[in-house]
Amino acid sequence: MAGFSGDPEGVAQRLRDGMASGVLSFPLTSFTEAGDLDVESYRTYLAAQLATAPGAVFPACGTGEFSALDEDEYRAVVTATVEIADGRLPVIAGVGYGWAQALRFARIAEEAGADALLALPHYLVEAPEAGLVKQVRRIAAGTRLPLIAYQRGPVTFTPEGLRAIAAIPTVIGLKDGHSDLDRLQRLTLAAPDGFLFFNGAATAEIQARAYATVGVPAYSSAVHAFAPEIACAFFTALRTGDEATMTKLLRDFYVPFVELRDKVPGYGVSLVKAAARLRGLPVGPVRAPLTDPGPDDLAALERVLDTGLALAGGTRRPA
Template sequence: MAGGVLAFPLTSFREDGGLDLDAYRRYLTAQVATSPGALFPACGTGEFSALDEDEYRAVVTAAVEIAGGRLPVVAGTGYGWAQALRFARIAEEAGADALLVLPHYLVAAPEDGLVEQLRRIADGTRLPLIAYQRGQVTFTPDGVRRIAGIPTVVGLKDGHSDLDRLQRLTLAAPEGFLFFNGAATAEIQARAYATVGVPAYSSAVHAFAPEIADAFFTALREGDDPAVTALLRDFYVPFVELRDRVPGYAVSLVKAAARMRGLPVGPVRAPLTDPGPEDLAVLEAVLDAGLKLAGAERPRTA
């Protein structure tokens, strides 16, 4: 999966809030056509927590069908282990290749409980699991050794961006255990993560501008520092500054940018809110700057 951008597709909703499966399938087809390293449906960017079980089944099934075996499909799951297992079994039936275990709901927990949470999920599904440490989930080197000892736990996605801790985790893990940069707008820290042996990263930008995401990935892989710096300075940093204005913009802005590009994703679901006119104007300018750097442009409407 380090051979391409990891895509985290949005989930398409109608204006009345209902799931728009036909639109979602069209959107997924466009995402898969850009040849990402893997497809992660119904995860954070895909508003996993806003989906009921029937919607989740439809979303994951569509992703598997459209991927068509050309790339791995890693579905999100989460909440407490009992509910996570319900989603895990749906994903397994739908043909997903693996699961990303999102942080559990609400409560803080000791590491013994975090390990047991993963063990319980692993005991109930044959699918490989990738743990996601973010929010209230944080592992120590000993914890990583313990979760890596669970046969189907194959990796860890990191959203804390504590590189000192992450380096210790990578050194504690057995050979072949996977690590992913899961920071919000991960490209901002991609160079830093690579220095501690974690080159693979998720890209929310791919959900609305695969041209920008691919341009950055290629420049980073080829060591084109001027191109990396220009994309960071003129697109990624302004995007992150806008994202940080309002809670939930990590998803809301991504959907708004996708709509600007004519992608059929619809609005976000509550408790998220769509951006207002002032922030949309800023987003439009930032998006156009990024597309220009990537040698692309946004279609204009009359």
């Protein structure tokens, strides 16, 4: 099934509608204990994720360990996602490294039927903004799929750079992971009408209220990857202005989770995967160079997870 509509604005509108109705899902990629890709387990896990009605699904991105996948594995993950989504919600696949390698992944995503691409930050090198804009142009020129740029790490756009990439016909949005709200406000004011912005901060719920004040209410949720009940409870509270529920979830679950996440590099993914395993979800371990949490951190994670689930009305083992 081809997910591409041939109309970037059509894809943007589907994303706009989805962002208003649910969190953006960034699913984990399932591996066996030996470290091999486990496509059937991924399909089982993803079906449960999508049953909670996220606004869109972003396979093979940061939470999905894009950088640990080879091209055949990437094809299998994106193909499975398109099949499980079955047209119900947009599928936006991650692409990355330099533009030439990003286009190899982009062509695979096209063939698999993805609706759009998220251009992850390039590998290692620092570059001036003119080069960052050229990178986006080269990727956009080599694929028919709509493209969302991701500024994080070595990628930062000024209003001038934002206008340059927004002028590319197939570039429909920007995901921000820097959390510099002054800069982000300037970018939203420089963007053309209808251009999409996404809160891509680590554990984005922590800053969701702040991002919303500068016109960026949509966000990706790593917590959705292991506890959709918690993620959806926070999303509903944010959309309805339920400050009491947001404050309680932030104070008793999200802040303790972030404090644990910040203890070890890479815990932004490996702690999420460990929490999914605690719930019996078939995701397996992380791949090197990431490492799974040790016993003490797992025990702390259990306590935080149980607190969050109690607040959201869930249980450790999902139904």
